[in-house]
Amino acid sequence: MSKIILKRMVQLIPVLFIVVSIVFAITRLMPGNPAMIILGPQAPREAVEKMTLEMGLDKSIPEQFGKYLLGVLRGDFGKSYRYNRPVLTILLEKLPNTIYLAGASILIALLVGIPVGIVSACRQYSIFDYASMLAALVGVSMPPFWLGLMLVLVFSVRLGWLPSIGMGSFGNGIGDVLSHLVMPAFCLSTGSMANFARVTRASMLDVIHQDYIKAVRAKGIGERTVIFKHALKNALPPVVTVIGMRFSFLMGGAILVESIFSWPGMGRLIVEAIGNKDYAVIQGSVLLMAFIYVLINLIVDIAYTYLNPKITYETERGAR
Amino acid sequence: MTWKMSKISKMSKMSGALTPGGEREGDLSGAAQQAMILRERAANSVWRKLCRNKSAFAGFVIVAVVVFTAILGPSLVGKDPNKMNFVNMYAKPGERGMILGGDEFGRDLFARVVYGARISILVSVGGMAIGAVVGVLLGLISGFEGGMLDSFLMRVMDGMFAFPFILLALLLLTTLGEGIQNVILAIGIANVPGYARIVRGQVLFVKNEEYIKSVAALGASSVRLIFAHILPNVFSQVIVYATLNVAGAILTEASLSFLGMGITPPTASWGGILKSGQDCLQTAPHLALYSGLAILLTVLGFNLLGDGIRDVLDPKMKT
Numbered sequence A: 001m002s003k004i005i006l007k008r009m010v011q012l013i014p015v016l017f018i019v020v021s022i023v024f025a026i027t028r029l030m031p032g033n034p035a036m037i038i039l040g041p042q043a044p045r046e047a048v049e050k051m052t053l054e055m056g057l058d059k060s061i062p063e064q065f066g067k068y069l070l071g072v073l074r075g076d077f078g079k080s081y082r083y084n085r086p087v088l089t090i091l092l093e094k095l096p097n098t099i100y101l102a103g104a105s106i107l108i109a110l111l112v113g114i115p116v117g118i119v120s121a122c123r124q125y126s127i128f129d130y131a132s133m134l135a136a137l138v139g140v141s142m143p144p145f146w147l148g149l150m151l152v153l154v155f156s157v158r159l160g161w162l163p164s165i166g167m168g169s170f171g172n173g174i175g176d177v178l179s180h181l182v183m184p185a186f187c188l189s190t191g192s193m194a195n196f197a198r199v200t201r202a203s204m205l206d207v208i209h210q211d212y213i214k215a216v217r218a219k220g221i222g223e224r225t226v227i228f229k230h231a232l233k234n235a236l237p238p239v240v241t242v243i244g245m246r247f248s249f250l251m252g253g254a255i256l257v258e259s260i261f262s263w264p265g266m267g268r269l270i271v272e273a274i275g276n277k278d279y280a281v282i283q284g285s286v287l288l289m290a291f292i293y294v295l296i297n298l299i300v301d302i303a304y305t306y307l308n309p310k311i312t313y314e315t316e317r318g319a320r
Numbered sequence B: 001m002t003w004k005m006s007k008i009s010k011m012s013k014m015s016g017a018l019t020p021g022g023e024r025e026g027d028l029s030g031a032a033q034q035a036m037i038l039r040e041r042a043a044n045s046v047w048r049k050l051c052r053n054k055s056a057f058a059g060f061v062i063v064a065v066v067v068f069t070a071i072l073g074p075s076l077v078g079k080d081p082n083k084m085n086f087v088n089m090y091a092k093p094g095e096r097g098m099i100l101g102g103d104e105f106g107r108d109l110f111a112r113v114v115y116g117a118r119i120s121i122l123v124s125v126g127g128m129a130i131g132a133v134v135g136v137l138l139g140l141i142s143g144f145e146g147g148m149l150d151s152f153l154m155r156v157m158d159g160m161f162a163f164p165f166i167l168l169a170l171l172l173l174t175t176l177g178e179g180i181q182n183v184i185l186a187i188g189i190a191n192v193p194g195y196a197r198i199v200r201g202q203v204l205f206v207k208n209e210e211y212i213k214s215v216a217a218l219g220a221s222s223v224r225l226i227f228a229h230i231l232p233n234v235f236s237q238v239i240v241y242a243t244l245n246v247a248g249a250i251l252t253e254a255s256l257s258f259l260g261m262g263i264t265p266p267t268a269s270w271g272g273i274l275k276s277g278q279d280c281l282q283t284a285p286h287l288a289l290y291s292g293l294a295i296l297l298t299v300l301g302f303n304l305l306g307d308g309i310r311d312v313l314d315p316k317m318k319t
Helices: A002-029 A034-039 A045-054 A061-073 A087-122 A127-141 A144-158 A174-208 A211-218 A223-260 A266-276 A279-307 A309-319 B002-018 B023-043 B046-052 B054-077 B109-145 B147-161 B165-176 B180-206 B210-217 B222-258 B270-279 B285-313
Strands: none
Touching (some): A002 A279, A002 B165, A127 A174, A127 B285, A144 B270, A223 A266, A223 A279, A223 B165, A223 B222, A266 A279, B046 B054, B054 B109, B109 B147, B109 B222, B147 B180, B165 B180, B165 B222, B180 B222, B210 B222, B222 B285, B270 B285
16 A cells, blocks of 8 residues: 555656646746836836846746746745735635635535435436436536526525625634635535536446345345445445546636635636736646645545555555 | 448358248348348447437537537627627617627627627637647557657646646636637647547557557558557547537636636627626626526537437446
8 A cells, every 4th residue: 555655656756847847838938028027017127137137037948947946846936026925925825715615615516416426326217317417417517607606696686695705704603604605615516516426326336236236135135235335335436536536627616716706715816816917926826736636636546545455455466 | 340241241141042042032131131231230320329319419409509500690690799889788688679688888699699609619629629639649649659758748648637627728828818719729738638648548458459469460550550540449539528528618718708818808709798797797697697508508518419429439438
């Protein structure tokens, strides 16, 4: 097991290097002189030249990349010209808000998606199965930003039940926090919910038609035990993989959902940074999102290995 | 199928020879067999299977309507989607001769939604095509060559995969600048890793098949092996992925336009209309409602069709 984890971690190094390279290349190719953008179009030429030297933009591209890479390794993502603060400080302020929103979304998606998938598989070709799979397909196809607007229209504008912007404060009670969280979290969770339901159903169907499940049933063991003790455990690994993959979608979805609900997280920060051409913030936040995604996938890989004893056994046997 | 037909034809000739009725009867039996094979072949064609699959057929109808609207709709509507008339500002659906009402500049929303279909289909199909061509080529080369080249290409693809799709498209668009061709290019580039990974995985499997080894032993060049023998065998996976990918590309285009980064006004795009709908949600909710429904229905159509094609071409993957 530890060998597998170590191997996966070593494999991450080139991926992370490429992620840093892509972010560096894209931001260097963005139009406009960063020094000019910081100082404004009316800035005197001397000031722009001085800023260019200070930022190291006069150096060769490999030199700039080396400096940037060292900075990233030290956790130095530069300074935001708009906020006049270190990018890392801003990111550490916004990241928990996005994790909080994404975590709530994943939780809703898991709590709804997996049970729906299990029931659909157990009652294959029933009305529930058809209805839930159609709903899942609609959920996958629904643009989250449209759903967000429709939720705001109904629950904020028409009914006035829920606040449409911000994330509330614990100082105003848990009700305030939850009322701010419901719409963005639900909006962000629909795609994942639908995806989990579809994958769980497919995986469960695959398992419950296997001989060992028939054998367990033939022993006269109750259906509930068959499903939850024998089938679900073996149907879970593909679902776990999808959870990891969905995290990327959630991060992407957060960009849109946070913009609609004015949620003070990473997604909104990126959109604002792109609008303001705050390159240091763009670089830092994109890198952080990519790192988180890679990390989540590593955790998923490890969880998958843990859940699927076949992998561990084969690897250990191969290692001997 | 040709092999199957010739085999069955041989079998039918054999059965004809054994028939006591002589050669003529044997020929008739062969003709009947041939007709039966053709009937079977027609019944098992991908198209027939798709038609039998109800959800796939529903998806096909939706996609056909949207594509028809995208191609012919603007000329049938007969209204300029960019013509402003402030008298019609925020007109409700059905008012002043406007089926879906008017927007913030009094432009006809129905005309804009119809024109938006053209933009959506153009961008999504264009983005899919760029991603497919480049991704399939990279996947073929990577899977076939293996070694260092494969490792390098796949690590680059892994790196690209580490970015949320919309974020990668957003970044590329920021670099390339606004405009329809750049939106297509950005979505296309962001699509590449998906195709490359799928094709590479398939190539790794197919290239070790006996028939590929036999063709290689007969002296076929690498190019011929890749394009004449491996590519046709990975194509079904690519078609399934491409159909589902168009749905994703429509959502991405709409998302980019919604964020104000995609199609620039006054060009009509579904995401752009939704963005203006957000600003006047209280006074004119129809703006957000109809453009969003258009996106939902189109994406649903492509998803239904993609799921159907997958079920037909690769029943093992059925969900």
